[in-house]
Amino acid sequence: MAFRKFSFLSLVAGGVAQTGLAPKKFNSLPLGAIRPAGWLSDQLNVQMNGLAGHQHEIHLDVSQVNNTDWTGGSGYYSNLEEAGSYWFNAAVPAGILSNNAVFNNLTLNFLNYVIDHQDSTGWLGPEVGTTKPRYLWGRYPFFFGAIQLVEHDPTLADRVVPALHKFVQVANTMLHNNGEGVDDWAATRWEDFVMALQWLYDFHPNGNEALLIDTMKMLKATGDPWEQVFATANFPTKAVDNTPNPFPVLTWHGVNMAEGLKALPSTFRFTHNQSDLARASEGWDNLFKFHGRPSGIFAADEYLAGLEAHRGTELCLVVETMFSGSFLYQVAGDPKYADRVRSFSSVAHSQPLTPRHMWTRQYLQQQNQIAAKNMTPNPFPNDGPYSNVFGLEPNYRWPKFITNSFVVTPDNKSLVQVYLGPFSTSTTLAGNNAVTVTVDTQYPFSDTVKTTVKAAQAFTYLVRIPSWVVGGTIAVNGAKATAVAPSNGLHAVNIAAGTTSLVLNLPAPITTESRPHGAIAIHRGPLNYAFDIPRTQKILARNAAEPRAVDLEFDSSGTWQFAIDPSTLKFVPRTVSALPSPVFDQAKPPFSMTVTACPISWSVAGDTFAAVPPTSPRCTGANTTLTLWPYGATKLRISEFPVMHA
Known part of the structure; x- marks a missing residue:
């Protein structure tokens, strides 16, 4: 590939060099400091009891991960180019957060094997x-996986950190040698290495600060120019199927775009240039303006796919955007990043989940999806026609949502709850202030969030109030509830030494979103609502080694061609003492909506996916009432609805 010769003057603010790394608005807590509870813990355990927790036993690329010899670089180690690294990065937090001793032993063995086989150059x-x-x-x-293990168990630092620094030395030499080792994938995903280097700089610099900063600059200089890719003048405003890319082709690849969202906030830390954060914000907004989905994520199958409801969204794209949005929030502090991460986190549940277990996953999903089968014709220009079947493939919704749910301010004096959900965390703030927080809630399946804070000393607790909340209140220690008053999305509570109880009530109105062809999407709070199409199920294949791992085809077994009257939307909450397991299963969430609808003429493209929604369609039959469910609880769905013709 061509070596991208950027002037290092472009890497500093105003051409004046600044040393060191700029602080983030918020700092993350180490892996294990935050624990899932309630429905979120149950969801993680269901995942670990399914394919995610057993992939190493049956997947071709990883079946030898449990081989203690790993001779000849077999199993995952032989796939450190991709499969091994991805499995390791996901398996580390999954095992620790689910207290899975088998998984934790596997990841530690993997770490030890890789480090034991580091060569003299550092590779x-x-x-x-x-x-x-x-x-x-x-x-x-x-x-990333090694860093998380060190965060969880600091005794590993003496073994892991020197090995990472040794690799940095060889990587730096290669980068200065005309970008050696930078293939197309390294050129687009350089920001991940920058983030890892910044962790070393912040916590274990070992006297190598200058080398670490130089390596960050070289990664940017030899990598794809995300600051140009995200610029409005260059950003694609429709599906890119027939659009020439002025930049390297992989920059418009959906997963790379999701990962690339981290590039400019990571760059900002060594450039100290506010324009990096401004361009990151611009790119974020462009991505969702031109390719966004009502579910909160964006469309790419594999490349950016525009706004049409039959185009696909890839599972990997969802989890990478969650990770990038959390990092953007920590660096820039703009609540729009955290709001969107929370709004689309349920999308990750709908893709891999089949009823009552997680032994299959769906590579691509659609907002309007009337079947999950081998598609004829295929609506995905780059992915195969089998891409929306639920089948046996890598199944990870990385638990980075959990690990980023709390952060601390740079002075380490305040704890910030970023995401609302059932969590607990224990940490020590400045001045040796030991703090424990327990959040008891069914959110987003309830509007009430009960939090208990125990602190050795007084401090300020900050909780993010999502932008969709209207009429939110907070009650402290049983006192009369008062209106929340967030500043930049954060409501501050003065916590005294001892135990403090907080009760948040966070209601949200029903809202509608305009979509192409006059269609609308339905929202309440962080959840997008959809009609769950009745379906039949057919087993296409069954894994010989693990009979629970199957390929499933779904076909609609009832009418899905409806237009709705949005003025009749009604929110229907149910009070339940405990949420069902898994909560993202058919008709299980305690929140639903009803709406008046009528049958209409709505054609099918080929035999497998809905054509674009008809504009202002006339009813062809009597009105009926539809029940709408959170998007994540549907497998076949309509979530972009035509509106009844007046």
Whole structure:
């Protein structure tokens, strides 16, 4: 690839060099400091009892991860270019947060094997002792996994940190050698390595500060120019199927775009240039303006796919955008990032979940999806026609939503609850202030969030109030509830030493969103609502080694061609003492809506997906009442509805 010769003057604010890394608005807590509770803990356990927790036993790329010899670089180690690193990065937090001793032993064995086989130059991976070309990007997720293990168990630092620094030295040499090791994937995902280097700089610099900063600059200089890709003048405003990309083609790849959202906030830390954060914000807004979905995520199948409801969204894209949105919030402090992450987090539940277990997953989903089968014709220009079948493939919704749910301010004096949900956390703030927070809530399946804070000393507790909340209140220690008053999305509570109880009530109105062809989408709070199409199920294939792992085809078994009258939308909450398991199953959430609808003429494209919604359609039959469910609880759905013709 061509070496991108950027002037280092472009990497500093106003051409005046500044040293060190700019602080983030908020700092994350180490892995294990935040624990899931309630429905969220149950959801994680269901995942670990399914394919996510057993992938290493049956998947071809990973079936030898449990081989203690791993001779010849077998199993995941031989796939450190991609599969091994991804599995490791996901398995580390999944095992720790679910207290899965088997998984934790596997990840530790994997870490030890990789480090034990580091060569004298510092290189990590199966290329050691071979003539295979060395590419950098497959190591980046490995760094993330290793960092999380050190955060959880600081005694590992003496073994892990020197190995990471040794790799940085060889990587820096390669980058200065005309960008050696930078293939197309490394060029687009360089920000992940920058983030790992910044962790070393912040917590374990080992006297290598100058080398770490230089390596960050070289990664940007040899990487794709995200500051140009995200600029409004260059950003694609429709599906890119037939649009020439002025930048390297992988920049419009959906997962790369999701990962690239981290590039400019990571760059800002060493450039100290506010324009990096401004361009990141611009790119975020463009992405959702031109390719956004009512579910909160954006469409790419594999490349950016515009606004049409039959185009696909990839599971990997969802989890990477969650990670990037959390990082953007921590660096920039803009609540729009946290709001959107919370609004689309349920999308990750709908894709891999089949009824009552998680042994299959769906590669691509659609906002309007009337079947999940081998598609004829195929609406996805780059992915195969089998892409929306529920089947046996990697199944991870990385638990980074949990690990980013609390952060601390840079002075370490205040604790911030970013995401609302059932969590607990224990940490020590400045002045040796030991703080424990327990959040008891069914949110987003309830509007009430009860929090108990125990603190050794007084401090300020900050809780994010989502932008969709109208009429929110807070009651402290049983006193009369008062209106929440967030500043930049955060409501401050003065916590005294001892125990403090908080009760938040966070109601939200029903809202509608305009979609192409005069259609609308329905929202309340963080949840998008959809009509759950009745369906039949057919097993297409069953894994010989694990009979629970199947490929499933779904077909609609009832009418889905409806127009709705949005003026009749009604929210229908149910009070339940405990949420069902898993909560994202058919008709299980305690929140639903009803709406008046009528049958209409609505054609099918080929035999597998809905054509675009008809504009102002006339009813072809009597009115009926539809029940709408949270998007994540549907497998086949209509979520962009035509509106009844007046």
